Amino acid sequence: MSKQLPAVASGLCYHCLQTLPHEGAITHSLAGQTVELCCYGCQAVASTIEEHNLLHFYQFRDTSNPLQVPLLPEELQELKAYDDERLQEQLSHSVEDGREITLSVEGMTCSACAWLIERELEHLSGLHSVRVNATTERVTVHWSPERIRLSEILQTIAGLGYRALPFQAAQQESDFKKRRRYFVNRLGVAGLATMQIMMIAIALYFGVVSDLDDSLRQFMWWISLFFATPVLLYSAQPFYLSALRSIQARQPNMDVPVSLALLGAYGASAYATLTNQGEVYFESVSMFTFFLLAGRYLELLAKQKAMSHAANLIKLLPAIANRERADGSYEAVPVHQLTLGDVIQIPAGNTIPVDGELLDEIAQVNESLLTGESRLQTKTHHETMLAGSIPPLQSIRIRVTASQQQTVLASIIALQDTALSRKPKLAATAEALANKFVIRLLVLAGATFFAWSFIDPQQAFWITLAVLVATCPCALALAAPTAVTGAIHRLNRAGIIVRNADVFARVEETKTLLIDKTGTLTTGNFRVVKWHNHQPTSYSDSEIQQRIRELERDAVHPYAQCLKQWASEYAQPAHERLWQRLEQVHGAGVSTSAAKPEYCYRLGSLSWIQEWHPDFVPTHAQSQVFLANQRAVLAEVELQDELRPEIESTLAALKASGVQLVMLTGDRDVYAQPVANRLGIDIVHAQCMPADKLRWLEHYQSQGSVMMIGDGLNDGPVLAQADIAITFSQAADLARIAADVILINQSGDGISTFRTTALRCRNIMNQNIRWALLYNVIIIPVAVAGFLTPYMAAIGMSASSLLVLLNSLRLYR
Amino acid sequence: MESLYILIPIALFFVVLAVGIFLWAVRSDQFEDLERKGMDVLLDDKPVQKRQQDDDAG
Numbered sequence: 001m002s003k004q005l006p007a008v009a010s011g012l013c014y015h016c017l018q019t020l021p022h023e024g025a026i027t028h029s030l031a032g033q034t035v036e037l038c039c040y041g042c043q044a045v046a047s048t049i050e051e052h053n054l055l056h057f058y059q060f061r062d063t064s065n066p067l068q069v070p071l072l073p074e075e076l077q078e079l080k081a082y083d084d085e086r087l088q089e090q091l092s093h094s095v096e097d098g099r100e101i102t103l104s105v106e107g108m109t110c111s112a113c114a115w116l117i118e119r120e121l122e123h124l125s126g127l128h129s130v131r132v133n134a135t136t137e138r139v140t141v142h143w144s145p146e147r148i149r150l151s152e153i154l155q156t157i158a159g160l161g162y163r164a165l166p167f168q169a170a171q172q173e174s175d176f177k178k179r180r181r182y183f184v185n186r187l188g189v190a191g192l193a194t195m196q197i198m199m200i201a202i203a204l205y206f207g208v209v210s211d212l213d214d215s216l217r218q219f220m221w222w223i224s225l226f227f228a229t230p231v232l233l234y235s236a237q238p239f240y241l242s243a244l245r246s247i248q249a250r251q252p253n254m255d256v257p258v259s260l261a262l263l264g265a266y267g268a269s270a271y272a273t274l275t276n277q278g279e280v281y282f283e284s285v286s287m288f289t290f291f292l293l294a295g296r297y298l299e300l301l302a303k304q305k306a307m308s309h310a311a312n313l314i315k316l317l318p319a320i321a322n323r324e325r326a327d328g329s330y331e332a333v334p335v336h337q338l339t340l341g342d343v344i345q346i347p348a349g350n351t352i353p354v355d356g357e358l359l360d361e362i363a364q365v366n367e368s369l370l371t372g373e374s375r376l377q378t379k380t381h382h383e384t385m386l387a388g389s390i391p392p393l394q395s396i397r398i399r400v401t402a403s404q405q406q407t408v409l410a411s412i413i414a415l416q417d418t419a420l421s422r423k424p425k426l427a428a429t430a431e432a433l434a435n436k437f438v439i440r441l442l443v444l445a446g447a448t449f450f451a452w453s454f455i456d457p458q459q460a461f462w463i464t465l466a467v468l469v470a471t472c473p474c475a476l477a478l479a480a481p482t483a484v485t486g487a488i489h490r491l492n493r494a495g496i497i498v499r500n501a502d503v504f505a506r507v508e509e510t511k512t513l514l515i516d517k518t519g520t521l522t523t524g525n526f527r528v529v530k531w532h533n534h535q536p537t538s539y540s541d542s543e544i545q546q547r548i549r550e551l552e553r554d555a556v557h558p559y560a561q562c563l564k565q566w567a568s569e570y571a572q573p574a575h576e577r578l579w580q581r582l583e584q585v586h587g588a589g590v591s592t593s594a595a596k597p598e599y600c601y602r603l604g605s606l607s608w609i610q611e612w613h614p615d616f617v618p619t620h621a622q623s624q625v626f627l628a629n630q631r632a633v634l635a636e637v638e639l640q641d642e643l644r645p646e647i648e649s650t651l652a653a654l655k656a657s658g659v660q661l662v663m664l665t666g667d668r669d670v671y672a673q674p675v676a677n678r679l680g681i682d683i684v685h686a687q688c689m690p691a692d693k694l695r696w697l698e699h700y701q702s703q704g705s706v707m708m709i710g711d712g713l714n715d716g717p718v719l720a721q722a723d724i725a726i727t728f729s730q731a732a733d734l735a736r737i738a739a740d741v742i743l744i745n746q747s748g749d750g751i752s753t754f755r756t757t758a759l760r761c762r763n764i765m766n767q768n769i770r771w772a773l774l775y776n777v778i779i780i781p782v783a784v785a786g787f788l789t790p791y792m793a794a795i796g797m798s799a800s801s802l803l804v805l806l807n808s809l810r811l812y813r
Numbered sequence: 814m815e816s817l818y819i820l821i822p823i824a825l826f827f828v829v830l831a832v833g834i835f836l837w838a839v840r841s842d843q844f845e846d847l848e849r850k851g852m853d854v855l856l857d858d859k860p861v862q863k864r865q866q867d868d869d870a871g
Contacts, residue, residue: 060855111851133846177845184844188835196828200821216817223821227828 005033005058013038015046016161017063031055045161054119061112082166082320083151084334092166098128098144103164105157108137113162120160124148139164176300183238183297190235190293193227194286200224201283214276221273221280228282232266236289238296258477262289284797291805295481298489321353322346324397342400346391354387356398363396365389437476437776441467448784459786467783475775475800479768482804486811487761494753495745503724503740504765507758510724511704513654514697517665517672519711520728521679522641526562530638532619544635545570548627551590551603554582559625559639560590589625603627622674641675647748651679654752659707662700664693664718693718709751726751757811764811768804775800 008014013025014035025036028043030050037043049057082088092101108114114132117139121130126147131140141153150166157164200220239262243255265281272278322330324343335353338344343359346352352365363379367389379385385398445467452460484501491498498504515521533541549567552560579592579599589604602609609626610616616633618626623636655661661681665672669686676684685696697718700706708715708722719725719739727739728746743750779796782788788796838844 056855131842181839184839185836188839189832192828192832192835196824219818219821223825226825230832 005031005035005055006063008063013042014058015042030058041161045159048120048159049116052120052123054116057112057116060115082154083149084320084332088145088150092150095142098142100140100142101150101166103139103141103154103157103166105132105137105139105162105164108162116160117157117162120156121153124153124156127153179300180297183293183300186235186237187290187293187297190231190286190290193231193235194283194290196227197224197231197283197286204280218273218276221269221276221282224280224282225270225273228266228269228286231286231289232262235293236262239289239292258288258292261285288801291478291801292481295478295485298485338400340400340402343397344400345395345397347395348391348393351390352385352387352398354400355402356385356400358383358385359397359399360394363391364393365391444780444784452786456786463783463786467780475772475797475804476769478801478804478808479772480765482808483761483765483768483811486764486808487757490811491754491757494750494757495743496750496754497742497744498740498754499742500740504758504761506705506723507707507755508762509705510659510707512660512662512700512706513651514662514664514693514700514706514708514710514718514722515651515681516710516715517663517667517675518641520709521644521647521663521675523644525642526559526639527642528562528566528637529640530620530623532623532636534619534633534635539634542570544627547601547634548603548637550579551582551592551601551627554584562639563625563637599629601627601629609633622670624671641671643675643678645747648679650748650752651681654755655680660700662696664688664696664710694721697721726754761811764807768807771807772800772804 008017011020012018013020014028014030014037016038018038020036020038025038026040026043028035028037028046030046035046037046049055088099088101092099094100105117108117118130118132121127121139121141126144128142128144129140130142133139139157143150143153154164200223204217204220236259239255240259243259246255262285265285268278269280269282269285272280320332321335321338322345323333323338324345325331330345338354344353344356358379358381361381363385365377365379365385367377367386377389384401385391385396387402445464448467449460449464452463484504487504488498488501533539533544545567548563552564552567579601581593583591583593585591585604585608588608589602591602591604592600602612603625605624606618606626609628612628612630613633616626616628618636620636620638623638625637625639626633627635627637651661660683661679662683662685663672663676663681664685666688667686669684672684672686675681685692688696693715697706697708698721701721701723705723707724707726708719709726710719711728715727719727724741725739726741726743729742729744741754743754775796779788
């Protein structure tokens, strides 16, 4: 392995591509080159890769995304629990000479990662096969439990810096695989057969025909019939089934005319072939089937992508719990074996596996998975702890109150599943238009047949068929789906998932944009922008900062995190603690409990400080945090929300295009207003409860179409009712269920990307529909008059469909 | 022109064969991860001997 390894940008760790720490990087020799690494974890991984001759990884990996190397020794210990036979019974299934299990792998960023894992695992003996899927981030392992333990396999993957955990494939995921295969099979058959039919059709279309004797022409018809039959009877099945279902539901959709046209043209062509007279349309029907099928398939893939995000939630729940025995000791048991009333212990930083009631006096939990709210929630004795939340600070004990399938989290996931299977109402206007059109066409065809049976009974059938074929609403049927598919594909590449394609049609009419503040406009982090020392004569700035730092040493409020960091940048660390005991007052701040009043301090909200100093008025109206002792107020600090990247320019662009910007927030006006001013938002509705937000939404909806961007649980109802609902991928589940568009990329410019793409999609869709209608209007009189030879009818139909398709393809660029 | 009566059925045979291979490929999961397989050409550098040793050892 003497090849030169590619260099990475300076200041980044060679392995994980994260920024190197300030204190200095670890220098490491890799294949004779000196590289800089950020931590011992990365060094260990890099050494393993070199030792096992896997340096190819560095040559071919995708360096645009940094890796996450979260290697915690305790976690490696815990992997042993997966050797439990009962647990394996549940997670894996038995196959010939061994077992097979699906693992979900976190941290895979590219195909090179998949290759690395595969090669490394192949070194292990006792492992029969490894399949790594880079798209879904899953690894399927087939191993002999007698020869190698599952935990060893998991540890080997962990040794490369990835986190692998057993994954229970959701039922829906395997259904999706079946659906996907169903479409790929039909699409492939349609594609291969259509190519042959087109080849023969070219021969029949041009010149060659005149040289052809009758028997050769009929021979070619028979060949075409042979290839078209599987396309019509096998590949086109989805359309017939959908048409039948829609007729059963008494709401005929576009698939009804499509099926009629397909079967009609095919039947007539087959009849022509058998009787050796008339014309054949095999190439048109096959091509039409292929294009429509391709559209459906891409639509399915887009839905599936949203789906795998839902499935990744399930794996977030740990499969092992610590159950308390009667004697007070703990045993590790699989979560599915927990019964109601069991007492389990959850170590600090671990995910709570089931809903339960808190047995400790007080605990703080992070419920961001459920609510999107990153601030810690304080829970007291007997309150419910929800599965999926995390106690970051201390280990807690809970009594199980709901089994694995009945947790709030599971119900949310179930809700999302049903929401996902809802079929997107693909551009309903075009469909309705096409339906009306089809009924009129059938009437017209009937009239044509009737009229021609008087004029020239021999020609009546063929002229009627030409009318039907030439005016087949293929182009109209393709107009919307192809454009929508193109837009979905384009947005997918930009990290934007469109759950409901209807929204493309509504973007243009959007009058108002409603935006949530915390988590949407702002990241939820804070920074100090201004502070004021009220007693400069008695206390120096650094003395005040030192006090703030000490007071906040154990606090977990988001303000506290920011203040602690800010204060320690300026203040020298204290040699000894100023106060031994600190008291956290929920909703107010931190206080010391010293004997002498002059040593008694409070750091917290204005109203709490005013309990001591009723006459105090802050110098800056926006200051949120105050420091005081019992004699005087010492300082005030103003904190500001950190803005989401790129949100400023995005909102400015929206405003420039005439959209009214409105902020809806549960926060107080004093905090909302400065953010609104910075971003140029004209209207602010502060202190909104979810019901208030809904009322405001209705108010703005009466003026026009409304786009809503939010991320919290409390935004869920508003998102559900808004005309266009956008959320971020790390938002609360309820918000994600309600949203039409999910931005995977955390940056705010996804909103403008979505908007411009949707507008382009709408334009192209309109062009397509206009063209399809124009073509049909021109061709109908010609066909009815009997001037159209059926060849020209078929070419015309195919050409108009192709034109629509090519127009839509512009969206891919 | 007479040759077409032979050539087209031959082509027909190959297309049927291609469809068969395609369906087999779908059934054996070869279309599950398209991203991955493209990279394999570059990466595949299987240490055959090493694997052999491991198997002997195990």
